[in-house]
Amino acid sequence: xxxxxxxxxxxxxxxxxxxxxxxxxxxxxxxxxxxxxxxxxxxxxxxxxxxxxxxxxxxxxxxxxxxxxxxxxxxxxxxxxxxxxxxxxxxxxxxxxxxxxxxxxxxxxxxxxxxxxxxxxxxxxxxxxxxxxxxxxxxxxxxxxxxxxxxxxxxxxxxxxxxxxxxxxxxxxxxxxxxxxxxxxxxxxxxxxxxxxxxxxxxxxxxxxxxxxxxxxxxxxxxxxxxxxxxxxxxxxxxxxxxxxxxxxxxxxxxxxxxxxxxxxxxxxxxxxxxxxxxxxxxxxxxxxxxxxxxxxxxxxxxxxxxxxxxxxxxxxxxxxxxxxxxxxxxxxxxxxxxxxxxxxxxxxxxxxxxxxxxxxxxxxxxxxxxxxxxxxxxxxxxxxxxxxxxxxxxxxxxxxxxxxxxxxxxxxxxxxxxxxxxxxxxxxxxxxxxxxxxxxxx
Amino acid sequence: xxxxxxxxxxxxxxxxxxxxxxxxxxxxxxxxxxxxxxxxxxxxxxxxxxxxxxxxxxxxxxxxxxxxxxxxxxxxxxxxxxxxxxxxxxxxxxxxxxxxxxxxxxxxxxxxxxxxxxxxxxxxxxxxxxxxxxxxxxxxxxxxxxxxxxxxxxxxxxxxxxxxxxxxxxxxxxxxxxxxxxxxxxxxxxxxxxxxxxxxxxxxxxxxxxxxxxxxxxxxxxxxxxxxxxxxxxxxx
Numbered sequence: 001x002x003x004x005x006x007x008x009x010x011x012x013x014x015x016x017x018x019x020x021x022x023x024x025x026x027x028x029x030x031x032x033x034x035x036x037x038x039x040x041x042x043x044x045x046x047x048x049x050x051x052x053x054x055x056x057x058x059x060x061x062x063x064x065x066x067x068x069x070x071x072x073x074x075x076x077x078x079x080x081x082x083x084x085x086x087x088x089x090x091x092x093x094x095x096x097x098x099x100x101x102x103x104x105x106x107x108x109x110x111x112x113x114x115x116x117x118x119x120x121x122x123x124x125x126x127x128x129x130x131x132x133x134x135x136x137x138x139x140x141x142x143x144x145x146x147x148x149x150x151x152x153x154x155x156x157x158x159x160x161x162x163x164x165x166x167x168x169x170x171x172x173x174x175x176x177x178x179x180x181x182x183x184x185x186x187x188x189x190x191x192x193x194x195x196x197x198x199x200x201x202x203x204x205x206x207x208x209x210x211x212x213x214x215x216x217x218x219x220x221x222x223x224x225x226x227x228x229x230x231x232x233x234x235x236x237x238x239x240x241x242x243x244x245x246x247x248x249x250x251x252x253x254x255x256x257x258x259x260x261x262x263x264x265x266x267x268x269x270x271x272x273x274x275x276x277x278x279x280x281x282x283x284x285x286x287x288x289x290x291x292x293x294x295x296x297x298x299x300x301x302x303x304x305x306x307x308x309x310x311x312x313x314x315x316x317x318x319x320x321x322x323x324x325x326x327x328x329x330x331x332x333x334x335x336x337x338x339x340x341x342x343x344x345x346x347x348x349x350x351x352x353x354x355x356x357x358x359x360x361x362x363x364x365x366x367x368x369x370x371x372x373x374x375x376x377x378x379x380x381x382x383x384x385x386x387x388x389x390x391x392x393x394x395x396x397x398x399x400x401x402x403x404x405x406x407x408x409x410x411x412x413x414x415x416x417x418x419x420x421x422x423x424x425x426x427x428x429x430x431x432x433x434x435x436x437x438x439x440x441x442x443x
Numbered sequence: 444x445x446x447x448x449x450x451x452x453x454x455x456x457x458x459x460x461x462x463x464x465x466x467x468x469x470x471x472x473x474x475x476x477x478x479x480x481x482x483x484x485x486x487x488x489x490x491x492x493x494x495x496x497x498x499x500x501x502x503x504x505x506x507x508x509x510x511x512x513x514x515x516x517x518x519x520x521x522x523x524x525x526x527x528x529x530x531x532x533x534x535x536x537x538x539x540x541x542x543x544x545x546x547x548x549x550x551x552x553x554x555x556x557x558x559x560x561x562x563x564x565x566x567x568x569x570x571x572x573x574x575x576x577x578x579x580x581x582x583x584x585x586x587x588x589x590x591x592x593x594x595x596x597x598x599x600x601x602x603x604x605x606x607x608x609x610x611x612x613x614x615x616x617x618x619x620x621x622x623x624x625x626x627x628x629x630x631x632x633x634x635x636x637x638x639x640x641x642x643x644x645x646x647x648x649x650x651x652x653x654x655x656x657x658x659x660x661x662x663x664x665x666x667x668x669x670x671x672x673x674x675x676x677x678x679x680x
Contacts, residue, residue, distance in 0.1 A: 031650070332550050332557055334548050334561075336545065371554075375560060377561075385645055390677075422648055426671065437678060439647065
């Protein structure tokens with residue numbers, strides 16, 4: 001009996017470790033990860049304790065009792081899915097996808113170790129030499145898990161949370177797939193171990209035992225390998241799709257940059273023509289008019305005095321670019337920003353946050369006809385260990401549904417970027433002013 | 444509310460005054476305005492005073508002699524809490540406006556809508572910065588403390604402990620009452636045991652906040668409201 005319990009522990013914790021192995025490095029850990037992991041181990045130990053009564057029922061050998069076995073493995077799948085879900089941050093579909101990979105891995109090891117190595121070559125090993133059985137098992141698991149991790153799991157850490165099937169339907173499908181595998185493979189195992197195996201010494205049915213046993217082993221192997229290969233291919237396809245989307249975004253950005261440069265160049269040319277004309281007028285102007293014309297020229301030159309110095313090069317580049325765009329579109333941009341160098345934020349994330357927040361304001365203000373109402377205020381400052389960033393823009397009485405939808409999408413993207421730095425976002429709409437406030441950690 | 448306009452151009456001063464009058468009529472506000480033609484005039488008029496009697500200052504940056512930024516620095520030596528707005532032709536000076544904790548700036552030529560939006564912001568901030576006092580009845584007697592010096596309030600058994608930088612004050616009371624009194628003055632409940640002055644928050648994490656060097660936990664039920672209140676303070680304060 002002891003070896004039965006130990007073997008069941010091997011099965012439970014083998015699957016448990018495999019599921020965690022598939023999530024390691026691929027998904028972020030939740031807060032208090034160690035405590036959650038301890039709780040998961042305890043949960044699995046409690047479930048292991050339930051194996052004894054189920055084992056006793058299965059020993060009776062009646063077909064109806066095998067439903068107890070099925071119920072047990074479905075429950076175990078549910079418990080292990082829950083354990084991984086409480087330890088790693090990810091949606092249930094992603095967790096189910098990775099746990100399924102873990103289950104497949106464990107099934108393949110059980111196949112090789114228990115059903116081929118032990119049952120075929122050393123059937124009495126677990127009963128007579130338990131420690132050797134466990135030692136060999138440990139070696140098998142180490143080699144198998146290590147190789148799987150190096151060859152497959154690491155390649156599936158690329159994605160930054162990429163899942164093959166997104167959306168509610170995809171998540172449901174992945175959860176169903178996980179439980180389906182969790183039922184089918186154990187069902188085959190239960191049939192061969194509990195239904196067929198007792199017939200081994202039977203005069204008539206003993207002859208078919210070998211064939212059924214071989215068929216079971218082959219079925220498990222085939223299902224597992226096909227499932228593993230399909231899941232891996234689905235994953236790599238999803239990563240490629242994500243890369244394609246990123247490339248398209250970069251291309252759009254490049255196009256946007258080009259349009260901006262062109263807009264600036266056209267505006268500079270226009271201003272140069274105006275300045276040339278004003279300088280010509282200056283030559284022949286009377287004293288009275290000269291002062292007015294000099295003031296006009298000074299104002300025209302101030303247009304290009306848009307260079308911003310905040311102490312951080314990335315910020316300077318972004319804010320200078322935005323102030324030029326605003327100058328081109330007749331938008332009054334006021335900017336108070338002096339926070340020195342930003343040390344812990346990735347440049348691309350900083351650029352992304354500022355670009356999104358200010359661009360949504362510029363996009364809205366560009367459509368306003370009254371030049372007096374084209375206003376944007378930017379504030380960037382430090383509050384202790386945090387960076388505070390605020391963008392306000394004038395808001396008219398009517399905002400179209402299209403604009404609202406676009407704004408909501410931008411806010412969602414900002415929240416995603418901010419979450420990488422424990423950041424928060426709030427919006428205010430008051431007295432014709434729309435304000436986005438963001439706070440994030442620079443630790 | 445008292446406001447000072449410091450600009451060397453009479454036309455601009457009069458324009459700003461008319462904007463303020465229009466703003467007061469539209470928003471039913473009462474703002475008393477004083478005008479100065481130079482930084483030197485403002486500084487010399489109140490040289491003997493320990494503080495300037497203004498809640499809001501509107502400085503033109505480009506003035507002959509002492510420019511707006513330099514004048515603002517001198518004003519900050521006596522008035523740390525007054526609100527400062529700049530009027531300028533040139534954007535790059537406004538970035539330096541942060542040195543004197545200016546809240547914003549208005550680009551010339553000044554338009555009414557731009558000005559009114561910034562003035563409203565200035566009034567909101569000036570309102571928040573008004574000192575508020577809380578009277579504490581402790582065993583040692585009655586103490587009057589200004590809320591800007593009160594870091595947080597803690598509940599321990601049936602007592603409330605008011606923590607300031609210099610001293611702690613312990614008295615009988617209920618957190619609910621303290622919260623009612625202080626929540627409109629920049630205090631927010633972050634935990635069943637703590638009511639915190641958001642002005643002292645240096646770091647706001649998901650599960651804890653840091654007040655200078657004191658860590659306090661944030662209760663799950665209070666996380667959202669605490670963050671909302673903190674953001675509101677950053678907006679107005």
